[in-house]
Amino acid sequence: MFARIWWPAVTLAAVLSLQGCGYNDFQRLDEQVKAGWSEVLNQYQRRADLIPNIVATVKGEANFEQETLTRVIEARAAATSIKATPELINDPAAFDKFQKAQGELSGALSRLLVTVEQYPNLKANQGFQDLRVQLEGTENRITVARNRYIKTVAEYNVLTRSFPSNLTAMLFSYSVKPSFTVQNEAQISTPPAVSFDKAASK
Numbered sequence: 001m002f003a004r005i006w007w008p009a010v011t012l013a014a015v016l017s018l019q020g021c022g023y024n025d026f027q028r029l030d031e032q033v034k035a036g037w038s039e040v041l042n043q044y045q046r047r048a049d050l051i052p053n054i055v056a057t058v059k060g061e062a063n064f065e066q067e068t069l070t071r072v073i074e075a076r077a078a079a080t081s082i083k084a085t086p087e088l089i090n091d092p093a094a095f096d097k098f099q100k101a102q103g104e105l106s107g108a109l110s111r112l113l114v115t116v117e118q119y120p121n122l123k124a125n126q127g128f129q130d131l132r133v134q135l136e137g138t139e140n141r142i143t144v145a146r147n148r149y150i151k152t153v154a155e156y157n158v159l160t161r162s163f164p165s166n167l168t169a170m171l172f173s174y175s176v177k178p179s180f181t182v183q184n185e186a187q188i189s190t191p192p193a194v195s196f197d198k199a200a201s202k
Helices: 002-020 023-059 066-081 086-090 092-118 126-161 165-171 182-188
Strands: none
Touching: 023 066, 023 086, 023 092, 023 126, 023 165, 066 092, 086 092, 092 126, 126 165
8 A cells, every 4th residue: 555655756856866966868868869860870971972973083184183182081081980870970080081081081072073173174174173072061061060969969968967866877877979079070071172264262
C-alpha cells in the first residue's frame, strides 16, 4: 500500500527534476548537433564529388602545372579516406584530423584555381566555368552548414558545463563536443578564390 501511494509521487518528482536540470534540452541539442554535422558532411561530400570532374577538365590543358594538380588529388584522397561517422563528433582527436584534412583540400583547391588564371583556354572553357560555379556554390553551402554546426555545438557545450545541467551531463554521460578550432577557422571559412576576372583578383 505504501509503495503504491508514494511511487507515483517519486516518479513525478524525478521527471520534474530531470526537466529542471536540462535533460530535455540535452536531448534536443544532441539531435540538432547530429543533424548539423550530417549536413556538414553532405556538403563536404558534394565538394569531393565535384573534384574528379575538375581534375579531368584541367588534365585536358596541355602543360598544366602537375604539382598543383597532384596536390588536389592527394588532398582529396586524404580527406575522403577518413570515415566520417556520426560518432566522430564525440572524438576530439578524430574530429581534429578530419577538419585538418578538409582544410588541406580547401588550400589545394585554392592553389589550383589561382593557377588556372595562367591558362586562357581553361578560363574560356565553358565546362570548367560550370564546374567553377558549382564549386563556388558548394563552398558557400559548406560555410553555412559549418557555421550552423558551430552555433549548435556552442549551445550544447554551454549546457554541458553550466550548473545544474552539468550534473545531468555527468549522470547521463553527455560530454563536451569538439568544434572547428579558431586556428583553422580563418583558412576553412574562406571559400577558394574562384574568380576568373584578373582585375578582381588583384
